[in-house]
Amino acid sequence: MFDTTNEDSHSAHEFNHANEAHKAQDSGDIRLAVHLYLAAFEEASADGGEPDQSDIDNLRTALELAFDQKERSLAEHIYDRLEPYMTDEELGTYEVRLQNLALDKLSEYGISRTELENVADMISDEIGASVKLRSVTPIAHIEAEAEVIDDDEPEDDEETPQLEDVVPSIEDFMKNPQQAMERIAGAIMGAAQGDDQQAAKAPEKNARKNNVFDFSSLVGFDAAIEAAHGVGLCVGNDPAYTELIKELKAKHGVDGLSGAGSFIVRTSSRDDASHFMDAVVGELGYPAMRVSMVDAGAGVPVLQVNVSSDRHPRFSQGRFQFDTPSTLVLDDVDLWAPQLLEMCLASEVEDQQVAASIRQARESICMLKGAVENPGITVVASVGSDMPDSQALNELLYPMRIVDIYMPTDQERRDIWDQLADRHPSMRCLNRQKLTELSRNLSRCELQLVARDSLEDAYRAGLRAHRYVPVTPDIVFERLASMQPLDSEEFSSLKEAVVQEFRAGIEDLEKELSLLEPGEGTDAPSAQ
Structure with a gap:
């Protein structure tokens, strides 16, 4: 009985925020009304709750009142809270009104709107023409x-x-x-x-x-780029494929293939796949979103969403809007999407935490499915080469166009070593042909890691010796050996190479010591 009374009282208390806000608005206390509307919305959103339409309408009323009262800071705060529930048209309208409030605030300091607009126009006309903006990944x-x-940084003597x-x-x-x-x-x-x-x-x-990371930045991915072009991914910047597309359109009388579906990057090296997808994002040039599974602590996996700075995502519980055209990148989708699909099939449970997880899994799958079916969104996902066959995952990403990335060929590994030597002068004394042979079985990212660790080892050696120490073969061989399988021929060859380098170092040391010793057969100085 007492519990029922408390619940009724609590419900009445929640209702009274909006009720009192209406009364304050009618009585002319606009500022109090705005805060009461905002309090009602915050209380409805507490503990992960979803505000109903009346709460959203009341918050929209509060925003209008804040604009009328020229309360810029309060209007910006309400705008941020209301943004996920706005339409695109409302977003544009309110952004203009917020900008007008900021300009009105500047006028209080003696800067008129006309003066500010003149300066802005002058900047746009005189300088803006030569400035090109780019997205940031x-x-x-x-x-x-x-x-x-x-190279155009001003010298010290330039003013x-x-x-x-x-x-x-x-x-x-x-x-x-x-x-x-x-x-x-x-x-x-x-x-x-x-x-x-x-x-x-x-x-x-x-x-x-404006150094965008795209296909021109990749080294050692020639076969992968060719495979991507073969399935219609990132062909816009390739003249040969552009001409092929024009011919196919003319011959078949079809504007092009449907943009729905996904591109699957399949490889045994997930780091190479992630690296390649970064270049795909830069090559397409669209605003990008990246979804991956991370450990949130205590062994609890969560989905992490990263977006590029040039897109304006709008999140709210149960709602997400994609901008088009855009790119959606799914890292290691075979490791987490099947679990989400299984959760979607689970029946309702009484445990609120489990029920919330099931609801979020369904929302995530709906978001992914909507992106795959949207021809304006390019979906690029990475999977391992040992991915088990999952019918549910195949249906989610269907139709799939596969881009296989194999281990680098001899020529691709040589290109990577040549690039490293070009960037790092301390590595130019190395035998790159030998490194190419001994680096089989390693992925492209592993080669970069070997080079990085070798450079750091040589750097530390130089600090200890108080002089410049180049990257020596034995340093690189040790790093390569730590990456190679123990039963591989390359590992055995690396062991022999390390021993040979060690013996060569001993011989060089003995030669230097012999030069310091007095020569045989020389006459001793005569005693006076």
């Missing part, structure tokens, strides 16, 4: 980082204008905004009216800085 790579070299030279301090800006804006505009015009030589270098400089 969530994962960095050794190869991509090594290629980012800016580079700083912001402090234009606006000395915030206090000066606030004292005379008009003069400060004129100085900023003058600096911008001066930068835009640089000499013709620097202006001619601008596109090339911007192109180097």
Whole structure:
């Protein structure tokens, strides 16, 4: 009896937030009404709950009231909470209104909207024409980082204008905004009216800085790139395949194949597959989302979602919207998707935590299925070569176009060693042909790891010796041997190579010592 009374009282308390907000709005206390509407929404969303339509409508009313009261900070907070429940049209409208509030705030400091728009137009007209923006992928790579070299950085004796030279301090800006804006505009015009030589270098400089990781950045993936082109993946930047597509369209009278389905990258090296899919994202140039399974601690696996900075995902419980065109990358989908599919078939249980997991699994599968069926979304998934046959997974990703990535060939391994020697001068003394032969059975990423560890070993040796120490063959051989199977011919060859290098080092040391000893047959100095 008492429990029922408490539940009724609690329900009434939840209802009263919105009820009191209506009363406050009617009485003219708009600020109180906004906070009450927000409190009602927060309480409905507590403990993973899903607010109903009335709570969402009340929060939308609170946002309108915040706009009317010109409460910019409060409006931005409500906008963030309401964003997952907005349509695309509402998003655009509210973003413009938030921008107008920010411009109105600047006018309080003496900066008119017209002045700010003039400066923005000037920046766009004079400088923006030569600036190209690019998307930022969530994962960095050794190869991509090594290629980012800016040769046009100013020398020490070159004078580079700083912001402090234009606006000395915030206090000066606030004292005379008009003069400060004129100085900023003058600096911008001066930068835009640089000499013709620097202006001619601008596109090339911007192109180097916009270093997107794509197929041109890959080394040792020639066969994989050819296989990807063969199934219609990333053929837009290849002239030969572009001409082939045009001919096929003309001969068959078909605009193209359906974009629905998925591309499956199958390989025994999951690191190589992940590396290749990163290049696919850069090659396509679409906003990307990456889904992978990670350990959240205590052995609890969870799905992790990463997005590129140029897409604006909107999450809410039971709802997710994809932008098109875009790319969806599924890392090691064969390791976690079958478990989700099994959970979807489970019957309802009383345990709330298990029930929530089942519901989330169903939502995730629905999201993946919707992406696969959407022709505007390119789905790229990686699986292991030993993946067991799963009918449910095949149906989820159907139709599947397979891209097999095999272990690198002799030529591909040689290309990798050549690239490493080109980037790292301390490795140029190595016999790359011998390294190519001894590095069989290793994946592309394992070769990069061997090189990285060898460079670090030589670096540490140089610190200990207080001099430059190059990457010697024995260092690389030891690292390669640690990667090779113990029963392989390459491992035996590496052991012999390490012993030979050790003996050669002993012989060189003996020769150096013999040169330091006094020669035989020389006359001893005579005694006086």
